[in-house]
Amino acid sequence: MQQRQRNQRGAGSHLRTELIQAAMRILDRAPAAELSLRMVAREAGVAAPSVYSQFADAKTLLAEIVRECWSQLGDAMAETAQAAPADDAYAQLRSAMAAYVRYAMERPSRYQLLYALQPVETGQFPDLPGLLQPAYRNVLAKLQQLSAEGVALPARDAESATLLIISLTHGRIALAHLAPHRAGNSAAGVEAFVLDALGRLFAR
Structure with missing residues (x-):
């Protein structure tokens, strides 16, 4: 201090x-x-x-932290995606998801808080569930662009494909957080898994 x-x-x-x-x-x-x-x-x-x-209390502070962490994650995804070629939505999507993984693996307590809202009591803070939008929008925008270019999505529409990709990524991160010392559960290992899965979903 x-x-x-x-x-x-x-x-x-x-x-x-x-x-x-x-x-x-x-x-x-x-x-x-x-x-x-x-x-x-x-x-x-x-x-x-x-x-x-x-x-007023720790729950109010946690609510503010959740807001800030979602914003940080969304900003990291957007900034990384912008570094990819402007005319390659798939490369931007890969970059954004790599940034998502890195944020979660480098800041596990922050990331886990985003999906463990019970201590925050979402009924008391009804706007919190929508705060995942910064991350969600980053993925959705790229998938909508790919769909407009005629690329087949791995689900029936861009919204469903967004949920699929985020769910797959979150699940892999959660497993890595449960057993951080297991082979393949390093930040690099999780990032490689997610990017390989994206390639398979898009037949790349």
Whole structure:
């Protein structure tokens, strides 16, 4: 924990951002179940009451973290896809899914939180389920482009194909997280599996 300068009056949004970043650092070291507001306060270098001024409880903080993590994942996929040739939607799709795998494997606690919403109580935060859209849209856009180019999709429509690809990728990641030391369950191994599966789905 580092000493932190006091925010100026009216800088509450800056404190909120700092607290979310502190929580992210904790997640990179420990499972989400161990996260608490007091831990976040210590990590951010502030008194516990400062955290409660921004978040009513740990569930509210987790909701914000989930939003941020989905956004991070979507941004990583989009940025990586943009590095692929602009006229090759399949290459962009491969790049986006490789970025998806890398995010999940390099930040397991963040990724697992995205699919373990029980502690967040989605009934209390009804907008959360739709937040997977940043990742979903990245895949859907590429599949719609491929379909428009006459490429046969591995499901009846682009929406179904998107769910197929994300489900396949998530399942492989989940297995790797359960047994991280098993052969083939490294980040490189999972990425190779997913990209090989994509090639088979598209007969490439």
